[in-house]
Amino acid sequence: MTPQSDLSGLVEEVRTRLTRTPGELSPHRVADALRAAGRPVGDATVLAVYEALRRDVIGAGPLEPLLALPGVTDVLVNGPGPVRIDRGAGVEETDVVLSSEEACRRLAQRLVASGGRRLDDAAPWADVRLPDGTRCHALLAPLAQPGTAISLRVPRRGGLDLTALHAAGTLSDAGLELVRRLVEARLAFLVTGGTGGGKTTLLSALLGAVDPRERIVVVEDAAELRPAHPQVVGLEARPANLEGAGAVVLRDLVRQALRMRPDRLVVGEVRDAAVVDLLAAMNTGHEGGCGTLHANSAGDVPARVEALALGAGLGREAAHSQLAAGLDAVLHVRRDRTTGRRRLGEIAVLARGADGLARTELAVAFDASGTATRGPGAQRLLQLLDGGGA
Structure with a gap:
């Protein structure tokens, strides 16, 4: 199993190489990018990098598992570091970590774009509803400190009577x-x-x-x-x-x-x-x-x-x-x-x-x-x- 720190490095390197040439994300393209970088191309490594990249471009990316947790009402990003959630008993840290301000900013921009809005230095905040009904508010750094802030309000599945x-x-x-x-x-x-x-x-x-x-x-x-x-x-x-x-x-x-x-x-x-x-x-x-x-x-x-x-x-x-x-x-x-x-x-x-x-x-x-x-x-x-x- 590739250590988490090594995997993060591989993901960023493959991401950089994939952005140079257009095409759909696939395990085959990930394997080619790893070979071009002189990296190991074992099946486990290819699939791990592919899944990490897929999560980063589909749905809420690394936040997706947190949104699916039972009882979660809010998912909160306070810049780089551990992501926090609220399950009705106050805010708590999770094992999901955003490694850099660049990762936070990229995630915020993609979430806002999926709601039909833009997020950049000219329009540094946005409040949108995502396709699944989740309400997303994002505010870019340096207006938000210590980094880009993302607040997701999760709709209650089925509601309560x-x-x-x-x-x-x-x-x-x-x-x-x-x-x-x-x-x-x-x-x-x-x-x-x-x-x-x-x-x-x-x-x-x-x-x-x-x-x-x-x-x-x-x-x-x-x-x-x-x-x-x-x-x-x-x-x-x-x-x-x-x-x-x-x-x-x-x-x-x-x-x-x-x-x-x-x-x-x-x-x-x-x-x-x-x-x-x-x-x-x-x-x-x-x-x-x-x-x-x-x-x-x-x-x-x-x-x-x-x-x-x-x-x-x-x-x-x-x-x-x-x-x-x-x-x-x-x-x-x-x-x-x-x-x-x-x-x-x-x-x-x-x-x-x-x-x-x-x-x-x-x-x-x-x-x-x-x-x-x-x-x-x-x-x-x-x-x-x-x-x-x-």
Whole structure:
């Protein structure tokens, strides 16, 4: 067996020779390149070099085995060195190693190219969806230190339903009952939390619990939601091409979705001016609208929505008025620092303060053990669930 260091040297030498002449990658061409370099041409060596090169030009290259591991949600490259993964219990190192900055840069450029974008010194970052649905973000060095950074968000195969989230500890007994009733009551809600907190997973499971006779239209920047539901139409934004034309933004797609007879309008991640159209939809008879939003707590939602709406030209008073009138509940997810477990932390309801501004009231909080504690908004939540919130 060729030592790993010797194999890396052979791979780079063969790669250099193969790039000088066009042709498909094959064991025969690899053997010819090894002979030309005066290297050993045994079957084991040829196949080892060929497989290393093949992995480097197909799929996610050396990251492919990591993407296939059960439970992996993220694969992370922080420049040369060990590649890291997240399987739900925090970031951990793997045995996969990228040997140089050149290897990191080459891998990042190939991944981004497979998603239809370019990555070079003139365009040093990109966010694309790969053909298998994996979301890829890449940022070249020297903007990223200690080297080119690649972040892969792995789509969950098959998704999880509410029962599975309950079994995994994301939802307690009381939490499972409340979110099921929330979906059945067609309340408008947002799922909030931090990056990697499980917002998309919970929202996808909630959509899977929607009545199969209802039509769900999902609008996303990058397709991540995969609810187990028979009537889902997905709309995905599109970046500009190399000439800077052809971009389709989230806000345009929200407007199109409103013309597609949605029973449920879903914005996968509310993070720009699309919030204005989502609020408008929630206030014009489109019940059960929902989405996800980055926020540190349910109490921060009004301020986050206000900031996004102001950026779209909607005044403060109008933004709060539409938020209070259109949004019913906020489901906030947390990720435990010690165990890495994602769980529903609190459910809040919207209320209007004496100043006319929207605010959230805690309805129920769940601790790490799943124990539920009622808050001042509990009665309001029960009224909404019973259909008396109008």
